[in-house]
Amino acid sequence: MKVIKTKLDGVLVIEPQTFEDKRGFFLESFNKDKYVQAGIKFDFVQDNHSSSTRGVLRGLHFQKNKPQGKLVRVVRGEVFDVVVDLRKDSSTFSQWESIILTEKNKLQFWVPPGFAHGFVVLSDIADFEYKCTDYYDPSDERSLFWNDPNLNIQWPIDNPKLSEKDANAPLLADLKK
Numbered sequence: 001m002k003v004i005k006t007k008l009d010g011v012l013v014i015e016p017q018t019f020e021d022k023r024g025f026f027l028e029s030f031n032k033d034k035y036v037q038a039g040i041k042f043d044f045v046q047d048n049h050s051s052s053t054r055g056v057l058r059g060l061h062f063q064k065n066k067p068q069g070k071l072v073r074v075v076r077g078e079v080f081d082v083v084v085d086l087r088k089d090s091s092t093f094s095q096w097e098s099i100i101l102t103e104k105n106k107l108q109f110w111v112p113p114g115f116a117h118g119f120v121v122l123s124d125i126a127d128f129e130y131k132c133t134d135y136y137d138p139s140d141e142r143s144l145f146w147n148d149p150n151l152n153i154q155w156p157i158d159n160p161k162l163s164e165k166d167a168n169a170p171l172l173a174d175l176k177k
Contacts, residue, residue, distance in 0.1 A: 001028075003038045006097045008085050010112040012038065013099060014071075018106055027106060029073070030131065040110055042069050042133040050128045052121045057160035059118015060084055060144040060169070067113035069133035074101040077126030079119040080156050084144065084172075087114040094172060096153050101128075116144045120157050143169035 002015040014035075016027045028034075030044075052058065060082065062068075072081060084096045099109050100122075111117050113133060146162070147155065148171045 001034060008092050008095060008097045009090065011083055011097050012110040014108040014110060016106055044131040044133055046132040046135055048130050048132065052126055054121050054124050055157060055161045057118065057120040057146055057162055057166065059166065060116035060146055061118060062086060062116040062142055063137060063140040064142050066134045066137050066140050069113045070111040070117055070130045071108055072111065072128065072130040073108045074103055075127045075129055076103050077121065077123035078102040079121050079126050079128060081109055081119040082153055083111045084116040084151060086116055094151065096151055118146060120155060120160055122156065144175065145169040145171050148172055
């Protein structure tokens with residue numbers, strides 16, 4: 001697999017080695033030893049799978065006291081995936097990184113603990129899978145407003161379909177209070 005560093009410390013793009021022929025393809029979606037060598041030295045405790053339609057934006061989500069690292073990928077469709085650095089002691093605090101994840105490019109995105117994460121669906125439907133380093137705790141989950149003007153995320157959509165929670169999420173400046 002190929003490991004690509006991003007401008008945000010610890011955030012990685014992973015390109016798995018893919019073997020394709022007329023029958024289809026094979027790839028190793030996770031191998032603990034290889035991911036540890038890449039710097040992902042976490043145990044994964046929960047796998048999640050979401051399915052969403054075009055224009056659905058999920059996020060920007062994070063857990064405050066039990067932050068989750070997430071290894072994410074798209075197995076059907078296409079999404080614009082975003083992370084925001086919420087680590088207050090980080091030199092890249094409040095900066096963001098994005099990537100297009102598709103079933104065709106088969107890329108994975110490593111989101112370390114301490115980041116908000118979200119994505120918007122660009123295809124008719126998208127199936128999104130992620131491995132998490134801590135359990136989901138609804139009492140600890142928080143959201144950050146997807147279109148916070150101070151973050152200036154360059155989303156490829158103007159009017160996404162949002163949950164009520166995400167539509168009413170606070171700005172980063174309000175989270176710090």
